[in-house]
Amino acid sequence: MNFSSNRLQKSHISVAQNASGRNLNVPIYRINDGLPGPTVYIQSSIHGAEVQGNVVIYHLINALKKTRVNGEVILVPNCNPVGTNIKAGEYTLGRFDPVNGTNWNRGYFYDESMVFKFADNIAQDTDANDIKIAFRNMWRGAIQEKLKQPWGLGLAQQLNLRLQEMAVEADIVLDLHNGPVSTRHIYIPEYAKAAAKQFSIPHCIFIPNTFAGALDEATFCPWWTLQQTLSEKFDQQYDFAVQAFTLEMGSQEVIDFDEGKKDANSIMGYLACKGVVDDNEYRPADIQRIGVYLQDYKTLYTNFGGMVEYCVKPGQRVAKDEIMAHVLNIDTLDSEDGKKHLRAPCDLIPMLHFPSASVLSGTQLYKCFTNYFEL
């Protein structure tokens, strides 16, 4: 192939300022061959310790450099430079703002009433494409308006809105995350269930159309709500073809170039299904896929504090009553009680477990698929 030399563009945006008054910048990579097609937005490391997505973006750029792109792909690695740089001991305190505990992934904009008001004003035979353009303009404007509030906004929200300002342009949004000690899994909105077979990820969580603050929800909730509202109003199907997913690419605090290549291939397979890349090289893998509905994705908390051995691996099928953890009790090392057991409350597959042996009571030990099914 013969590519234009400027099809890959790099720029930076400032998303925050630190206490020294310096801008904290995020790199933006855009690949565009001037061909029609969807806009794809991919970010990584909104949670600062979840760094593997940056490697995935490295491999995605390498792959996209060698293939034609229909539409545009925007890649934003290390999108939260604050979170990545807060060390507490040897680890990274990257899931929440160390000043106030705010989760870095909960400040995106969404306002359901704005969708309804917009739908109210749409006339019967308006062209779907015109609707899409008008809706996106309105939504972008609302995000920009929010950023200009005279009393200001909290850091996480400012960061989120600056990223959402880019993501709002996209038809496909992928947010790359990691779990603590974790196997690969993906969050898929129920209405886009078919996408489960377009990624090469063995575990799929189907989530309802409820906004809880994350980027995937902030992306698909407005469009899905608009579709539903217009469909009801005009008794006619609408599909604006906007999809958004949160991908969990293994464990936090780790980068692995070989694993990242596989994850990049999984994403390329999905992009091939969506017509973004027409290369035959990329296809979803032929693997077993297990699904679960969000209400069956359950957290197992401890009721005690102590030191924990995690006996089951993320991804492993566990039967009811199997031992999931041993707990050491330092005050009874001379008796049976020195080593207690914690058993599975039902058949389950753990997706992730807590990354430290030392736990207080009320610690989230495991997150598990229950009532899971094959896809």
Add this chain to the structure above:
Amino acid sequence: MNFSSNRLQKSHISVAQNASGRNLNVPIYRINDGLPGPTVYIQSSIHGAEVQGNVVIYHLINALKKTRVNGEVILVPNCNPVGTNIKAGEYTLGRFDPVNGTNWNRGYFYDESMVFKFADNIAQDTDANDIKIAFRNMWRGAIQEKLKQPWGLGLAQQLNLRLQEMAVEADIVLDLHNGPVSTRHIYIPEYAKAAAKQFSIPHCIFIPNTFAGALDEATFCPWWTLQQTLSEKFDQQYDFAVQAFTLEMGSQEVIDFDEGKKDANSIMGYLACKGVVDDNEYRPADIQRIGVYLQDYKTLYTNFGGMVEYCVKPGQRVAKDEIMAHVLNIDTLDSEDGKKHLRAPCDLIPMLHFPSASVLSGTQLYKCFTNYFEL
């Protein structure tokens, strides 16, 4: 006076276990003269660095030892031993769980639908006192049920529910807090506005009947909702006489015995108004009180990072455009820009400001009364 020797009882409850497997206990002080009257529940330090309330409880116990109590007063100092003991540098990281960022004051139980269902089942002429007993029994049961969930609960929620199990018995709930660098103020539910003049606290924030997770809301929302529902259903007034307040007793990270005595007197004045103590010694002070509605209690965030001099004091009246902060810019110390100004966006009274000079962009610099009024 001649008091029974066992009118003041002390016990402990365990609210959590640490990573060594040891129980973390909270002391409970109860004062009861066997006389009829309301039950009062007072806790302090749910946010671990907000320690002044413990001194207030010390003075309350001393005051209550010398006066007759109608009903019962339950005092729970240092109610969050986890939060108080998490040091990060010289300070206490006490506002949220250091593991996951969860605010320690947002996990109390509330379920509006349970109120409606309960009201549905109430027959027309049921005695108001019987309703109160039945409702409290149901609510207590729901809290206890929640604590028994087979998959467990997060630490903050477990802690909150164990405290709420005691608070649910009370007619009056006072939750003692502090701001970062703060003047005294109080959160008052709009329906209990009269209480503003029963405390000796100069700044009053009136909050609507919306549950946002804190103990005061978890206490008054069910009762207020029940009153409203029954009043509408039977076209008749109900008043279950349950009140709950969050009191902000000055600045965190500080204890001051003299100031604590004044705060204790303020609370004794309120308790005298409610008939809990009949001593003539305690009355609300004759002071100026300023009020604000919650929607006018505004946060001023920075849009920049840097080093900040706070130029106005909590409690001070500030006119629009007055300088509220100077910001040092280390890269332009040789020019005018080395010292920038931040001005008041409108007339306001700051209640508190951030406790550190070093701020990132998006830091909550001040929380301010705007559109305030005299009471």
Add this chain to the structure above:
Amino acid sequence: MNFSSNRLQKSHISVAQNASGRNLNVPIYRINDGLPGPTVYIQSSIHGAEVQGNVVIYHLINALKKTRVNGEVILVPNCNPVGTNIKAGEYTLGRFDPVNGTNWNRGYFYDESMVFKFADNIAQDTDANDIKIAFRNMWRGAIQEKLKQPWGLGLAQQLNLRLQEMAVEADIVLDLHNGPVSTRHIYIPEYAKAAAKQFSIPHCIFIPNTFAGALDEATFCPWWTLQQTLSEKFDQQYDFAVQAFTLEMGSQEVIDFDEGKKDANSIMGYLACKGVVDDNEYRPADIQRIGVYLQDYKTLYTNFGGMVEYCVKPGQRVAKDEIMAHVLNIDTLDSEDGKKHLRAPCDLIPMLHFPSASVLSGTQLYKCFTNYFEL
């Protein structure tokens, strides 16, 4: 065998108080059959995140319950309850006091001049055993004196001295640690080199008789210095048979019962060599052992910040110029520079590496054996 029912005794000592004013206790297990023999002191988790030693002590107690003990074994698990309970994010900030940065393992007592003064006062033909008793009495007294200082002592030093008060009675001291991500290794004083073959640990670091603050040094430095001084003074060999070691039992933040059993067996093998247990069951394993002198145990720091893939495993032999780490550069993901290499400066064996992918410049990436040799 027929054991006395009270040969295993459990007690607790308080080593600190938290901000709630509560004692923080450490459990002490003692096993004694009333038979002559050395006193052995074993502690674990002085660094709070290094928890595997607690499992080793669990298995040691189980093993010692089934075998006769010559002398006494004192086991002190979770000896630093402060360190184990400081969470910062999901991990444990256990290596240093979060208030002031003091390493929890650097506050033990040692005063070389006291040894010299003591030796000065010893007459020629004093019985070696009498010398040992007198010296131990003096040293114990000095520790106790230090703990009584009218101006008080820092927390780490108080904790260390309270543990050393017990360890000072012992002839054999084992301090159980972990590295970040680590293979098993042991610190052995040069004068006790023979012990290398008595443990079943593949990597041995020989350290000189220099006090740097740790418990092993605080234990053997006084005795070794006394031996040297008296030997010179009287031209006669002295051997007080005191030995102390720091054992690194794999990685921090993890407990593993099966691995802990192997480590316990390794220690039992050493105790069998020293005659503490006469069971034939325990012997040092027949494994390859690699040694290094402390000056050749080198730390490899980064000169850059970034995200790091650790390409070599602890324990693996690495040749000069082999790639040890890949570094991702988020600003150059579109070029070769996106993935940089860090190469081995010489032939080496890494013992441990940093546990997080996100590193600032100046981070200790690896600690490595260089100029190593077979034992």
Add this chain to the structure above:
Amino acid sequence: MNFSSNRLQKSHISVAQNASGRNLNVPIYRINDGLPGPTVYIQSSIHGAEVQGNVVIYHLINALKKTRVNGEVILVPNCNPVGTNIKAGEYTLGRFDPVNGTNWNRGYFYDESMVFKFADNIAQDTDANDIKIAFRNMWRGAIQEKLKQPWGLGLAQQLNLRLQEMAVEADIVLDLHNGPVSTRHIYIPEYAKAAAKQFSIPHCIFIPNTFAGALDEATFCPWWTLQQTLSEKFDQQYDFAVQAFTLEMGSQEVIDFDEGKKDANSIMGYLACKGVVDDNEYRPADIQRIGVYLQDYKTLYTNFGGMVEYCVKPGQRVAKDEIMAHVLNIDTLDSEDGKKHLRAPCDLIPMLHFPSASVLSGTQLYKCFTNYFEL
């Protein structure tokens, strides 16, 4: 006056890289009129939460802009951008590296043996100025050599050496610090005792010529040792006129422009005494000055944990047995023990106290002058 337009130069150096791979820069301001005179090096905020020195440098630059400079003044504000930007809760964890606990002010270079070796090679009648130049060249070279170590260096040490590379050129070094809650005081090497009256700082600590890792010591120890060695060798007085001081400018976490102006004036007074500025405007203030020798500058630790009211102010004279602190005991609020006292062990003046009410046992409550004297 008529100043050259380029007498004030600004540049930046990079002292570290963060986990995003970005350089962390420090601004350098230099004022030079091309006139002979000493070189002065002033840095601030090596401890990240001690920010007031940055304001002092702001005022120093403003003052120096208006007056002629003999020699050169180099000003380095916010010299530790890592430390200033590590937030843990609302405060700044700026005293030590959050990864490993290393104090940011203990990694400067000093090697006594190098001084002796240098002195050995000096011939009798060598010109003092030539000695000074040769010695400085050697020392600078050693610092640069250290920075080039093939195995790298720790972050704090890298940072310190990069700053020391500039400071080594200076005849006068001022390191601007703050205490936790603190009154103004200064560390003065015993040999430069006369300087106590050249600053306008009421409390002076005289320190011996012992290197403990800080910048002031790293600056004056080599020169003082060289002077002593040459003086003994040649029986002749040498004075290389190098002085270095650590100035404690009040409390951390606070900036105050008005106070900073006074501190800048104090420094200008000293610089006037040293002939750097010849303006008559600046003179040491006529104030009472109190001195103490380092061995009498004592730390008062607690032996208990609890919540502390600090009853005496930094700078206040306290008599033996006066109450210095009240301690609240949450488990005994119903008895006298609820409020315990901590008394002064002797006559003293506290310089600073701990900034949080919540303390564990072993916390440094106060640092105090004892056996103090008027200057």
